[in-house]
Amino acid sequence: xxxxxxxxxxxxxxxxxxxxxxxxxxxxxxxxxxxxxxxxxxxxxxxxxxxxxxxxxxxxxxxxxxxxxxxxxxxxxxxxxxxxxxxxxxxxxxxxxxxxxxxxxxxxxxxxxxxxxxxxxxxxxxxxxxxxxxxxxxxxxxxxxxxxxxxxxxxxxxxxxxxxxxxxxxxxxxxxxxxxxxxxxxxxxxxxxxxxxxxxxxxxxxxxxxxxxxxxxxxxxxxxxxxxxxxxxxxxxxxxxxxxxxxxxxxxxxxxxxxxx
Amino acid sequence: xxxxxxxxxxxxxxxxxxxxxxxxxxxxxxxxxxxxxxxxxxxxxxxxxxxxxxxxxxxxxxxxxxxxxxxxxxxxxxxxxxxxxxxxxxxxxxxxxxxxxxxxxxxxxxxxxxxxxxxxxxxxxxxxxxxxxxxxxxxxxxxxxxxxxxxxxxxxxxxxxxxxxxxxxxxxxxxxxxxxxxxxxxxxxxxxxxxxxxxxxxxxxxxxxxxxxxxxxxxxxxxxxxxxxxxxxxxxxxxxxxxxxxxxxxxxxxxxxxxxxxxxxxxxxxxxxxxxxxxxxxxxxxxxxxxxxxxxxxxxxxxxxxxxxxxxxxxxxxxxxxxxxxxxxxxxxxxxxxxxxxxxxxxxxxxxxxxxxxxxxxxxxxxxxxxxxxxx
Numbered sequence: 001x002x003x004x005x006x007x008x009x010x011x012x013x014x015x016x017x018x019x020x021x022x023x024x025x026x027x028x029x030x031x032x033x034x035x036x037x038x039x040x041x042x043x044x045x046x047x048x049x050x051x052x053x054x055x056x057x058x059x060x061x062x063x064x065x066x067x068x069x070x071x072x073x074x075x076x077x078x079x080x081x082x083x084x085x086x087x088x089x090x091x092x093x094x095x096x097x098x099x100x101x102x103x104x105x106x107x108x109x110x111x112x113x114x115x116x117x118x119x120x121x122x123x124x125x126x127x128x129x130x131x132x133x134x135x136x137x138x139x140x141x142x143x144x145x146x147x148x149x150x151x152x153x154x155x156x157x158x159x160x161x162x163x164x165x166x167x168x169x170x171x172x173x174x175x176x177x178x179x180x181x182x183x184x185x186x187x188x189x190x191x192x193x194x195x196x197x198x199x200x201x202x203x204x205x206x207x208x209x210x211x212x213x214x215x216x217x218x219x220x221x222x223x224x225x226x227x228x229x230x231x232x233x234x235x236x237x238x239x240x241x242x243x244x245x246x247x248x249x250x251x252x253x254x255x256x257x258x259x260x261x
Numbered sequence: 262x263x264x265x266x267x268x269x270x271x272x273x274x275x276x277x278x279x280x281x282x283x284x285x286x287x288x289x290x291x292x293x294x295x296x297x298x299x300x301x302x303x304x305x306x307x308x309x310x311x312x313x314x315x316x317x318x319x320x321x322x323x324x325x326x327x328x329x330x331x332x333x334x335x336x337x338x339x340x341x342x343x344x345x346x347x348x349x350x351x352x353x354x355x356x357x358x359x360x361x362x363x364x365x366x367x368x369x370x371x372x373x374x375x376x377x378x379x380x381x382x383x384x385x386x387x388x389x390x391x392x393x394x395x396x397x398x399x400x401x402x403x404x405x406x407x408x409x410x411x412x413x414x415x416x417x418x419x420x421x422x423x424x425x426x427x428x429x430x431x432x433x434x435x436x437x438x439x440x441x442x443x444x445x446x447x448x449x450x451x452x453x454x455x456x457x458x459x460x461x462x463x464x465x466x467x468x469x470x471x472x473x474x475x476x477x478x479x480x481x482x483x484x485x486x487x488x489x490x491x492x493x494x495x496x497x498x499x500x501x502x503x504x505x506x507x508x509x510x511x512x513x514x515x516x517x518x519x520x521x522x523x524x525x526x527x528x529x530x531x532x533x534x535x536x537x538x539x540x541x542x543x544x545x546x547x548x549x550x551x552x553x554x555x556x557x558x559x560x561x562x563x564x565x566x567x568x569x570x571x572x573x574x575x576x577x578x579x580x581x582x583x584x585x586x587x588x589x590x591x592x593x594x595x596x597x598x599x600x601x602x603x604x605x606x607x608x609x610x611x612x613x614x615x616x617x618x619x620x621x622x623x624x625x626x627x628x629x630x631x632x633x634x635x636x637x
Contacts, residue, residue, distance in 0.1 A: 050460070051459050051460060051461035051462070052459040052461065053459060054329075054330075054457050054458070054459060056326070057469075063471065066465075066467050066469065069465075070460070070465055071459075071460055071465055072457035072458065072459055072460045072465050072466045073457065073465060073466075073467050073468075073469075074325075074326065074329045074356075074457050074467070074468045074469070075356075075467070075468070075469035075470065075471050076322065076325075077322065077325075077348055077349065077352050080318070080319075080322040080325075080348075080349070083314070083318075083319045083320075083322035083323050083325075083326065084322050084323070084325055084326035084329075085326060086312060086319075086323045086326060087284065087286065087310075087322065087323035087324060087325060087326025087327035087328070087329070087330075087334070088327065088329060088330055088457070090310035090312060090323070090327060091283065091284050091310055091326070091327040091332050091334075092330050092458060092459075095458065095459050112315055112316060112318070112319065113315070113318075113319055115315075116314075116315035116319060120312070
């Protein structure tokens, strides 16, 4: 038996964005955080922002976000990322500053900071991951948990009489005059991922053009704490989350619409 | 430069500006609001960053963010606001970045009142946020000292990559005195190597108080301590008056130290050999000097506008080397020089009870003096 040394010509058709480090993520199998990270990194690459971007990591599942992005990073206290981003951006207005926050971080403990950053029209970009629970601490009820949804702190399902109703953050922020670009997308199918990428690109372009506050809410899966297989979790987004959190553009100021155009 | 009549809150704000303050974030609270108002006009006209935040929580986290970029950053507030900032203060300490914070103390606890007080001594010097972290606390007693210390605070904060608190009270924030403002300093353009300003030409920087590995975080804690040991060696500040031939010593900081000085002068006129030690750096505390004086004098009187907070430090440092008496007015009441003079006269004419805590002696006397009766 002889072996033949064959030379194959290889063409890379899918590579890691250079703004994403080779570190193995700390996310559970089937979780869409990894997808969201990749999309943000692709946008940073495409806009050539790697050298001038400062990311603000949250407290929650993405607490290690700084390990996965190859850009300068700071680590905020729980919910305070938009305030920290404000401080960075006001000090260095020519840099790109983004926060990456989950729903416990942004909608619950950080409701004050996100709302006022948007109201001030801070020229920052917010990537908001909504997976309807507190993932990092083991699946407790979040402000975004759906009515009837079982979590470790709503064991019989979220009772709206006791725990109130979900907060629709994109809709809420869109009411603020200071917000320029506020949309909701999802990460549960390839088509939705492409749409999410486009929105993230626009959000960073809005900031680059100095047009003010941009936020992309991304419906995400949490198979571990939802106690589902990854495909079932994707389906659950389609069947349960999208009806409660409709996808769409909630605020696109004229300047952005034109510029997006 | 000539002296001008200037209000304390405006004095420290303008001094910070002249020291190269690049970013200020604050929230209105009496009795420090004039600083925020002053900087709301001055910062934008010089092209520097100013935000009136949604809360002190927002303000301190904006401070945290701006300080991560390596620029000179400050906030100011008063007790309730400083309490709200403690989360960010702990994160800033754990991230080892320089920040200057001014606390214009008012009466506490709780909403308290807007009168001058010194009840935040323990919070500033020993307590505050969670975890182990040293911090520098400077307590001026007049407007010129407030200006000079604020001007220098940024250098000190940068030198040790740590928090520097300026601890004053409502009377100093509100009073006007003739004082001289320092010249403008150039704003530094070069970012320190650790700053997060964009990773051009290098690996990314990370500013973080988070370390999931306990052994590694122990190292961070010990690094903070090693820096603190340098601070203790280099940054002790105090002023003393009439101590050379003093048989008795008064110890007081900030406004209470200043009022005590009037009482000490009156006592001197009456032929009482009493001196005053006024600690300026409350942290690091002038330990060596206090211990040396405690070995020399026949008794000490600690005066504060609280219920005896620095008193705890004085007692633990002097280890019974001399009798200690305490006089304090908590909750926003300012002691009069005559009250302190009476205490000096008591100290020098009557034995100090040896087996009763100085705070208990003070409490019984003050409650009786005020005619108060509390239910058991």
